[in-house]
C-alpha cells in the first residue's frame with residue numbers, strides 16, 4: 001500500500017520528532033521540517049527509519065499531509081512560512097495554546113482555539129484537523145505503550161479518519177471527536193493534565209475514553 005508523504009513542521013522538537021519516529025517506524029514516508037535545514041537533517045539522521053530533513057517550506061511543499069508541531073508563540077510565523085504550499089492539503093495542528101508562565105491555567109486564544117486560529121491563518125483552501133494535544137511527547141518518544149487516547153477534530157470526516165488512522169499506526173488510539181471548534185476542549189485539557197502531573201507527581205498523565213466504542217462506518 002502506498003502511503004501519503006507526511007511533513008512534520010517543527011519536526012526537530014519534542015512532539016514532532018516523536019511523531020516522525022513513530023510514523024516512520026510504521027512505514028510512512030516522513031519529512032522532518034525545521035527553520036534550519038541542517039538541524040532537520042541532523043534530527044532525521046538521529047532518528048533513522050529513512051527519515052529526511054528539509055526546511056519547513058520544502059517539507060510542506062513535498063508532503064501530501066502536514067503536521068504542525070511548534071509552540072503557540074511560533075504558530076503564526078510558522079503557518080505564514082508554509083501557507084504557499086498547503087492549499088488543497090490536510091494540515092494537522094497540534095498546538096496547545098499555553099501562555100507561560102501560567103501553563104496550568106486554561107488560556108484559549110480569542111479565536112476560541114489554536115486549531116480555529118490555524119484555519120483562519122491558512123485559509124479555507126486547507127482541510128484543517130487537530131490532534132495529539134493530550135499525549136506527552138517524551139512518552140511518545142519511547143518504545144512503550146503510551147496509554148493515551150488521541151482526540152481528533154475536524155469538519156471534514158474523511159480527513160479526520162486519516163488522522164485517526166495515523167494515530168492508530170503510531171500505537172495510540174485515535175478517536176473522532178467532532179468539529180474543529182471542539183478542539184478547544186482538548187487544548188484546554190492539556191493545562192489540566194499539566195496541573196495533575198504536578199499535583200499527583202505523575203509522569204505525563206494522559207486520557208482514556210471509557211466504554212466499548214463501536215468504530216463509525218467510514
Ligand SMILES: NC(=O)c1ccc[n+]([C@@H]2O[C@H](COP(=O)([O-])OP(=O)(O)OC[C@H]3O[C@@H](n4cnc5c(N)ncnc54)[C@H](OP(=O)(O)O)[C@@H]3O)[C@@H](O)[C@H]2O)c1
Pocket residue numbers: 010011012013014015016033034035036039040068069070071072073074077078094095096097098132133134135136137138
Ligand atoms: N511536548 C509535548 O508533550 C506536547 C504534547 C502535546 C502537544 N504539544 C504541542 O505541540 C507543539 C510543539 O511542542 P514541543 O514541545 O514539541 O515544542 P518544542 O520542542 O519547544 O518546539 C518544536 C519546534 O518548533 C520550532 N520552534 C520553536 N520555537 C520557535 C519559534 N520561536 N519560532 C519558530 N519555530 C520555533 C523549533 O524547530 P526549529 O528550530 O527546528 O525550526 C522546535 O524544534 C506545541 O504547540 C505544544 O503545545 C506538545
